[in-house]
Amino acid sequence: MRIKLMLLLGVTFVMFASYTNVAEISQSQVNFYKGSYDDFLREAKKLKKPIMLDFWASWCGPCKKLENETFTNPNLVTYLNANYMIYKVDIDSFDGMSIADRFAVDVYPTLVLLDPKTKYVGRYRGFFPADYLRNELEKNKNQKGKRFVAPKSSTTASL
Template structure:
């Protein structure tokens, strides 16, 4: 009896470890990676990497924001494109820091995406929910306004 419990315990631990490994791998490759430092660190990192920035202004109570999170940013092809070409920063407007950043860009609707070049200059904004294929196309249209350093992904064909 004790031997069966030990074996079941070992199998249970192995399954938990395997499940957590797979979910970590999924999060790293199939969803947009959001920058998790401070806003000021993001601006410095953008200049260092010469990558444009997408600021996503959102709120916990915003239903279109959740839809953007669950559909657009979770799309694997879109995520690969975004992760390669941009630094993305979530700005929660329900926090004091988020309200301050939202005021800098005169944000009045949620979600709103603000596109900055790698020198942190304003390029464009997108208000509301957008499906992944549409948002990718709109970002591509802004390529020439960003910089010569803007990258493209040949693997993503939306």
Template sequence: MKKLLSILMIGVLFMSTAWSQQKAKEVEFYQGSYDDFLRKAQKLHKPVLIDFWASWCGPCKKMDNETFGDSDLAAYLEDNFMVYRVDIDSYDGMEIVERFGVEVFPTVLVADYRGREVTKLTGFYSPKYFKSSLEKINERNHLYYELGSSQYASNK
């Protein structure tokens, strides 16, 4: 009985370790000032997403958990965008809200790598619909693209 119990405990420990290593990747928001965020986006030539968020906003929390918690979306955003979160209740956040005229929460502002607004997405978006919307915005505005080796300049 003791042997069976110890084997069961080892199995549970193994399974919990394996599960914790397979946790879904979440969207990683830039940690730092808004100005530093824009400088890095310009340096990397990556378009930006700015998530306007509040702790008291139910749809903001839902989008945070369901949309920004999706591993496929997280990988897509990491490859194609710099992502920043604005807490609209902070002093700096209120200033950024005013700068872009954001009136509805949640709002995700899509901008080019220089921080020039392209469009705003307002309200809750599921992960698949959010990704699809961003792909359509890119098709119209050419915010990002993948270069094939034949498209690079050569020194010949």
């Protein structure tokens, strides 16, 4: 009987310890959506959460700095995971280029914000410290979006 009780306590302890580690890990990194862009949009609409699109490239120094410094800040990570659906857009892929064109993104990194209905709210270009970014996101969290209209190019091609 004593062995069964010790075994039960041991299993309970291991399960509790594992649960705690999973919770800590999930709050130490931003939960970027894994999957297609279309699936991401459907999921965000279903959850009725604001959207952040993170446009980045592997060769982009400020993108790496944003990833390593800003997106690892525990306060920002907790805030983002609780309040936003986030999708990383690799602009070196064909899908990423198409999404970047859709939102006229030409500076990296760029964070594009959409409301839960996928309407355009705004954008942030370049690197931002975690505290500044969190304050800005809190200001825009409940803002209603509008249909995005790409700016017209000021230059015309000549042949």
